[in-house]
Amino acid sequence: STAFVQWVGEKTPISDTSYVGIDAILEQMRRKAMKQGFEFNVMVVGQSGLGKSTLMNTLFKSKVSRKSVQPNVEERIPKTVEIKSVSHDVEEKGVRMKLTVIDTPGFGDQINNENCWQPIMKFINDQYESYLQEEININRKKRIPDSRVHCCIYFIPPTGHCLRPLDVEFMRHLSKVVNIVPVIAKADTLTLEERDSFKKTIREELRANGIDVYPQKEFDEDAEDRMINDKIREMTPFAVVGSDQEYQVNGKRILGRKTKWGTIEVENIAHCEFAYLRDLLIRTHMQNIKDITCSIHYETYRVRRLNESNILFTSNPPDHPAVQPKANGQPEEQPATPQPNGVAAQHEALSHEM
Amino acid sequence: ELLKVLSHSISKSVLLTTYTREDKGVRSLSLAGHVGFDSLPDQLVNKSICQGFCFNILCIGETGIGKSTLMDTLFNTNFENFESSHFEPQVKLRAQTYDLQESNVRLRLTVVNTVGFGDQMNKQESYQPVVDYIDRQFESYLQEELKIKRSLHNYHDSRVHACLYFISPSGHSLKSLDLVTMKKLDSKVNIIPVIAKADTISKSELHKFKIKIMSELVSNGVQIYQFPLDDETVAKVNTTMNGHLPFAVVGSTEEVAVGNKMVKARQYPWGVVQVENENHCDFVKLREMLICVNMEDLREQTHTRHYELYRRCKLEELGFKDTDSECKPVSLQQTYEAKRQEFLVELQKREDEMRQMFVQRVKDKEAELKEAERELQSRFEQLKRLHAEEKAALEEKKRLLDDDLSSFGKRKAAAQLLQAQSLTANGKKDKDRKK
Numbered sequence: 001s002t003a004f005v006q007w008v009g010e011k012t013p014i015s016d017t018s019y020v021g022i023d024a025i026l027e028q029m030r031r032k033a034m035k036q037g038f039e040f041n042v043m044v045v046g047q048s049g050l051g052k053s054t055l056m057n058t059l060f061k062s063k064v065s066r067k068s069v070q071p072n073v074e075e076r077i078p079k080t081v082e083i084k085s086v087s088h089d090v091e092e093k094g095v096r097m098k099l100t101v102i103d104t105p106g107f108g109d110q111i112n113n114e115n116c117w118q119p120i121m122k123f124i125n126d127q128y129e130s131y132l133q134e135e136i137n138i139n140r141k142k143r144i145p146d147s148r149v150h151c152c153i154y155f156i157p158p159t160g161h162c163l164r165p166l167d168v169e170f171m172r173h174l175s176k177v178v179n180i181v182p183v184i185a186k187a188d189t190l191t192l193e194e195r196d197s198f199k200k201t202i203r204e205e206l207r208a209n210g211i212d213v214y215p216q217k218e219f220d221e222d223a224e225d226r227m228i229n230d231k232i233r234e235m236t237p238f239a240v241v242g243s244d245q246e247y248q249v250n251g252k253r254i255l256g257r258k259t260k261w262g263t264i265e266v267e268n269i270a271h272c273e274f275a276y277l278r279d280l281l282i283r284t285h286m287q288n289i290k291d292i293t294c295s296i297h298y299e300t301y302r303v304r305r306l307n308e309s310n311i312l313f314t315s316n317p318p319d320h321p322a323v324q325p326k327a328n329g330q331p332e333e334q335p336a337t338p339q340p341n342g343v344a345a346q347h348e349a350l351s352h353e354m
Numbered sequence: 355e356l357l358k359v360l361s362h363s364i365s366k367s368v369l370l371t372t373y374t375r376e377d378k379g380v381r382s383l384s385l386a387g388h389v390g391f392d393s394l395p396d397q398l399v400n401k402s403i404c405q406g407f408c409f410n411i412l413c414i415g416e417t418g419i420g421k422s423t424l425m426d427t428l429f430n431t432n433f434e435n436f437e438s439s440h441f442e443p444q445v446k447l448r449a450q451t452y453d454l455q456e457s458n459v460r461l462r463l464t465v466v467n468t469v470g471f472g473d474q475m476n477k478q479e480s481y482q483p484v485v486d487y488i489d490r491q492f493e494s495y496l497q498e499e500l501k502i503k504r505s506l507h508n509y510h511d512s513r514v515h516a517c518l519y520f521i522s523p524s525g526h527s528l529k530s531l532d533l534v535t536m537k538k539l540d541s542k543v544n545i546i547p548v549i550a551k552a553d554t555i556s557k558s559e560l561h562k563f564k565i566k567i568m569s570e571l572v573s574n575g576v577q578i579y580q581f582p583l584d585d586e587t588v589a590k591v592n593t594t595m596n597g598h599l600p601f602a603v604v605g606s607t608e609e610v611a612v613g614n615k616m617v618k619a620r621q622y623p624w625g626v627v628q629v630e631n632e633n634h635c636d637f638v639k640l641r642e643m644l645i646c647v648n649m650e651d652l653r654e655q656t657h658t659r660h661y662e663l664y665r666r667c668k669l670e671e672l673g674f675k676d677t678d679s680e681c682k683p684v685s686l687q688q689t690y691e692a693k694r695q696e697f698l699v700e701l702q703k704r705e706d707e708m709r710q711m712f713v714q715r716v717k718d719k720e721a722e723l724k725e726a727e728r729e730l731q732s733r734f735e736q737l738k739r740l741h742a743e744e745k746a747a748l749e750e751k752k753r754l755l756d757d758d759l760s761s762f763g764k765r766k767a768a769a770q771l772l773q774a775q776s777l778t779a780n781g782k783k784d785k786d787r788k789k
Contacts, residue, residue: 020430021646022456025407028650030395035585038394061387088383093392138669142658221404283390287397295507306502 037096039146040286041085041127043178044101045120045170046155047108048077050185055153055242056101058255058266059278063244064088066103078106081119102149108166117170124149124178128301150293151214151281152178155185156202156237160194163205171211177297179214179289181281182206187239187272188257188264195239202237213237215285219292232280238273241266406460408511409649410491412447412543413465414484414535415520416472419550424518424605425465427618427629428641429454432607433465442470445483449512464512472531481535488514488542492664499665513661515652516579516644517543520550521567521600525559528570536576542660544579544652546644547571552602552635553620553627560602567600581643582651595643601636604629 044052053065066086085102102123107116127148134144152174156167171180182202187195206213213236220226243266246253255266266274281289413421422435434450449466466487471480491513498509519536521528536545547567549555555563571578578599581592606629610619618629629637644652673693 020428020454020456021641022407022454022461022649023459024646025461025649026399026403026459028647029399029402031585031587032650032654033395033398038391040391059389060383061385061389062383064383088381090383090385090389090391092385092389095392095394097391097394138666138674140662278390283393284397286391286394287401291401299504303502 034094034096036143037098039098039100040290041100041102041147041150042281043104043120043124043149043152044155045104045107045152046185047157048105050155050157051242052103052153052155052185054244055155055183055185055240057244058242058274059281060090060099062088062090064099064101066101077109079110081106081116083119083123100147113166116166117173120152120170121173121177124152124174125301128177128298129305131298132302132305148293148298149178150290152180153281154180154182156182158184158186158189158198158239160190160198162198162201168205168209168211171206171213172209175211175213177301179216179292179297180211181214181277182237183277184237184239186241188241188259190239199235199237199239214289214292216292219296232276235273235276238277238280240274240277241272242274403458403460405507406462408462408464409653410464410466410512410514410516411644412484412488412514412517413520414468414471414517415550416522417442417470419520419522420605421467421518421520421550423607424520424548424550424603426607427605427637428645429463438469440470440473442473444474445469445471445480447483447487449487462510466514477531480531481538484535485538485542488539489664492542492661493668495661496665496668513656514543515649515656517545519545519547521547523549523551523554523563523602525555525563527566533570533574533576536571536578537574540577541663544655544660545576546579546640547600548636548640549600549602551604553604555602564598564600564602579652579655581648588647591647592643595639598636598639601640601643603637603640604635605637 042056044056046052053067056065057063057068064086066084082105083102084105085100087098087100090097090099104120107120110116131144131146131148134141154167154171154174156163171182174180184190184195184198184202190198212218215229215232217226217229217233220229241257241264243255243257243264245256245258247256247258247263249256249263249265254268257264257266265271267278269275411425413425415421417438417440422433426432426435431452431454433452446469447466448469449464451462451464454461454463468484474480495509495511495513498504498506517539519532521532536547539545549560549563549567552560581588581596583589583592604620604627606618606620606627608618608620609616610621610626610628611617612619612626612628617631620627620629628634632638
C-alpha cells in the first residue's frame, strides 16, 4: 500500500503518491535501541530450596544464577537476608542485554522471619535513591545506569492450601514499590485440580489484602491492554517448574524433569505454566515492566523523597506549620506559602496595634 | 536534621559499593536456546507507536525566501500559511502544531517560522527573539523535569529539534546577519543550513557558493549539525550527505506534467524545475536526511546535548553546584533547600517591613484627622464668639432704639400737651374778642 500523509482534521494531501518518510522513524528507533542495548534487573525472592536459581537458568537458557557463578561456595543459610546481584551480558539476534539477577538468600529461612522483607525494601529504595541522585546532578551522565529492580519474582511454596503470613506481609509491603510476579514454585507436586484451587485461593487472598501484583489493573492503558492483561490476571500466579536438563521426548530434545512416573516437560503448557511466565516476562511485557518501574514506582519514590526534604525545612519557623505526611508516607502538597490561618492571625494582630 | 540527611546519604553510597562489588566483572554468556528477548526492540517500537512522536522544526529566513513552501513540500501538505509583510518592527516567531499520520505512525509536528527576519533597518537584535524562543522551550521542559509531581512521558515536548537556516541565493557568500545568527544558535539547536530558491543559481555557481559558505562557517567557528557517523548502517550515506551541505532546495506544491506523470515542479518559460529530481536540486537529499534517516538522532542530540547544556548553565547560574569548595558532593536538594530557606527569610523580612509601613501610615492618618478636628473646633469657637459679639452689638442698638423711642414718646406727649394748651389759650382769646 502506498504510504501517504494523512491529516487528523480537514486537510487533504497534496499528492497521493508522494512519500514523506515519517514512518522511517520506527526503523531509526530500532537501530538506536539495538546499538544502545537493553538493561533488565530481576529479583528473586523465596525460601531456599524452592528452585529460584534453576528457574532463572531455565528462563534465560543460561547459567545466570548466583550459584552458577560461584559454584564452589559452600551453601549455607545466612543469618540475615542478604542481597546479592550478578550481571551478565547476553545477546540474541543482534539484541544485546545486560541482565542482572538479584538473589535474596536468607529470606524466610530464619526461625523468626518478622521484618525479613525490610532489607529487600531497603535495597529497592536504595536503587531508586541512586538513580535520583544521578538525575539531579548538574553534570549528568548521558545515560544514567539503571540498577532499579524492574521485576520481583516471588516464590510461593506449593502447599496447596493458602498464602502464609510471610507471603502476605512481603507482597503487601513490596507491591507498593516494585512489580511483583508471584509464582507457585515446584508446581510438579500439585495435580491440576489442586493447582487451580490453590491459585483461586491465592487470588482471593491477594484481593482481600489489597495486594496488586503485576500487571496492575490501574496501569492498563486502554481497552486492548485491559483485555490482554485480564487474561494474565486470571492465570496469576503461574505454576512453574524449572529445569536445566535436557531429555529426549518424542525424538526432540526438551527441557524437563525426569521422574519414575514420567518426564515433566517444562515448556509444555499442558504440564506447567513456565511458558506463560517466560512470555510475560521476556517476550511480550518486558518493556512494559520497565516502563511501569520507571514512570510509576520510581516517580512515587521521587515524590515522597522530595516532599520529605521540604518537610525537614519547613518545620521551623513557627509561622509556617509543616505539612504532616499522610499515613502511607506520600503527602499530596508542599507548603509553599504561609497557611491561611497564619495570615488571618497576623491581620488580627495588626488591628490590635491600631 | 540536615546532618541526619547528609550522613544518611553518605552511608548509602558505602552500601551501594557493597552491592556492586559482586558484579564487578560482567560476564558474557551464551544462550543455550531461544529465550525471546530479541523482541525487545519491537516492544519498544510498539510502545512508541501507541504514544506517538513529536518533532519540532524551526525555519529561519528572510521574508519571502520560501520557508512555508518548503515545509509544505517536505510534508506534502498545505499548512496554514500567510504572507507576512516586510514592515514588521521586530522579528517574531510563529509556531503551528499539526497532527500528521503516515501508515501507523502518528507525528505531532510543530513548525516555527520567523516573521520579519531580515526586514528591519537595524538587524542587531534580530537573533534575540529566536534565541529566546529556543530557551523558553528548554526552560519549560526543565520546569517540568524539576516538578515534584511530574509526567514527563505525557509532556508535549516543544524543544526545537532541527533548525533550517535559509540562505539567500546570492551566489556570493553568507551575509553577516547569517553568520551572527548561526553563531548565536549553534550551541542551542541542530542547525541545518539550506540554500533557498536554488533554481536561481547555475550549477557551477552553486558549487562555488557551497564551498564558500562551508569555509565561511568553518572560519567563523559555527558548529552546524553533522549527520551522525557512528552507526555503520547509515554512516556511509551520512558521510556522503555531509559533503553536500548546504542543501540547495527548491520548494513547490504545484504539480506539472512531465512525461506521463504529475510531479511537483516550478514551470518557467524556459523549462520545468522538478523538485524531486536530484539533478535539479537537493530537495530529496534534505527529506532523506531530515526525516527518513536522522529524525531520531536530531531528537536525541537536542535532548542529550543542547538541553543538557542549557540545564547545566541554568542551574549553575542559579548557584547550584555538584561539589562545594572542598570538593565534597553537594546535593541539589541541599542547595535548593538552602536557597528556599533564604527566600523564605527574605519574604518574612519584607512582610515585616510592609506591616511596619502600614502601621506608620495608620498613625499618620490618625494624626491628620485629629489635626483637622482641632481646626474645625477652633473655627467653631471663633464663629461662636463672632456671633456673641454681633448679638451684643444688636442688643446695644436695640437699647438705643428703645431709648430713642421712649424719648420720642416723651417729646410727643409734651408736644401734644403744648398743643392742647395753646388751643385752650386761643379759645380764650376769641372769647375775649367777641366781647
